[in-house]
Amino acid sequence: MTxxxxxVTKALMFVLWSLLVAPLQVVFLxxxxxxxxxxxxxxxQRGVCRILGLRVIVEGTPDTTRQVMFVSNHLSYLDIPVxxxxxxxxxxxxxxxxxxxVFGFLSxxxxxxxxxxxxxxxxxxxxxxxxxxxxxxSLILFPEGTSTDGCDVVKFKSSLFSxxxxxxxxxxxxxxxxxxxxxxxxxxxxxxxxNDVRDMYAWHGDMTMGPHLWNFVKSRGATIRLVFxxxxxxQVYNDRKLLADAAWNTVREGVSGPALPxxxxxxxxxxAVGG
Numbered sequence: 001m002t003x004x005x006x007x008v009t010k011a012l013m014f015v016l017w018s019l020l021v022a023p024l025q026v027v028f029l030x031x032x033x034x035x036x037x038x039x040x041x042x043x044x045q046r047g048v049c050r051i052l053g054l055r056v057i058v059e060g061t062p063d064t065t066r067q068v069m070f071v072s073n074h075l076s077y078l079d080i081p082v083x084x085x086x087x088x089x090x091x092x093x094x095x096x097x098x099x100x101x102v103f104g105f106l107s108x109x110x111x112x113x114x115x116x117x118x119x120x121x122x123x124x125x126x127x128x129x130x131x132x133x134x135x136x137x138s139l140i141l142f143p144e145g146t147s148t149d150g151c152d153v154v155k156f157k158s159s160l161f162s163x164x165x166x167x168x169x170x171x172x173x174x175x176x177x178x179x180x181x182x183x184x185x186x187x188x189x190x191x192x193x194x195n196d197v198r199d200m201y202a203w204h205g206d207m208t209m210g211p212h213l214w215n216f217v218k219s220r221g222a223t224i225r226l227v228f229x230x231x232x233x234x235q236v237y238n239d240r241k242l243l244a245d246a247a248w249n250t251v252r253e254g255v256s257g258p259a260l261p262x263x264x265x266x267x268x269x270x271x272a273v274g275g
Contacts, residue, residue: 003218010217013051017044018106025109033111035136038088041110045084053221056082057183060228063176067138068231069164071247072178073255074142075150076203077103078216079180082224084110089138092129092160100209113139115160129163133173139163143244147204150182150190153252158244165234165243172234177247179227179254186219227254 001009021044029037049056062070070087072079080091091107095116098104107114113132115125132139143156164173182190182201190198201222203212216222229250237243 007214007217010051010053014048017047017051018102021047022106022109029109029111033135035088037111042084042088044106045081045110048081049085052078052081052217053219054078054082054085055221055223056085057223057225058086058228059225060230062087062228063174063231067133067136067173069173069175070138070140070178071143071156071161071175071251072140073150073153073180073251074144074147075180075182076147076201077209077213078201078203078222079142079147079224080107080110082180083140083178083226086226087138087140089140090132091140092142111137126163129160130166133163133171139173143247147202149198149202149204150180150255151198153248153255156244156248156251158241161234161240161244161247165237165240175232175234175243175247177229177232177250177254179225179229179251181225181227181255183223183225185222229254 021040025037025040025044028040048054064087068089070083070089072083084091091110091112093107093112093114095114097107097112098114100107113125113129115129129139141160143158143160144154145157146154148154161175164175166172182198184190185197185201188197190196190201197219199207200216200219201224203209232243232246232250234243237246
């Protein structure tokens with residue numbers, strides 16, 4: 001079977017799988033937006049990983065016993081199914097993601113919180129995110145504000161780290177850093193050189209999504225490692241910038257440093273406590 005035929009088969013499987021699950025989730029959200037509303041998206045994302053050949057290895061221990069703000073480096077739109085196949089939580093994404101064909105609609109079904117780059121929307125969006133936290137939802141944030149090739153981690157933007165600590169109400173949200181690491185792509189280990197496969201998974205810079213996705217689905221997939229680091233207590237840090245720096249240093253070390261003990265992703269009851 002040629003790679004193009006494999007890609008077409010994967011695309012058809014993706015469409016059929018989405019048509020099966022999405023209508024059920026639409027109906028479900030009409031009646032329930034609590035923790036149970038993450039079950040179908042979680043199942044769907046695990047199916048997407050299987051269809052696309054995304055194999056997820058989990059290292060460390062996801063904090064699944066309480067409400068948490070997960071923060072991670074960001075390599076690609078493919079990070080979404082990778083992380084959501086393990087965690088049941090709401091992503092925080094740029095507002096323009098909501099207008100993406102297919103993926104925008106599916107992100108909405110995942111209960112994604114879309115935020116604008118426009119400062120005039122900041123107060124409303126902060127209130128919306130605070131309401132999600134008050135409802136008991138865990139959040140997943142990519143604080144680099146962009147995606148990269150995964151060789152290093154861009155300095156974290158600190159603005160949304162204020163969600164983790166609200167001295168006015170005394171509410172504090174534990175922060176768990178996650179490092180996303182590419183172990184192999186299309187059966188090869190990413191590395192330097194003209195034939196590096198890193199960008200087959202990583203989507204960054206001025207890449208166009210359509211050709212990038214088509215190139216990936218023609219491949220043999222990728223093995224992605226999610227390194228869950230110890231939880232950070234926001235009460236230990238004097239302000240959000242110090243908290244953001246601590247998370248950034250931890251994630252960066254996970255991208256370039258030694259691995260933690262691993263846990264098969266299939267054994268995790270993946271978890272975010274929702275509201």
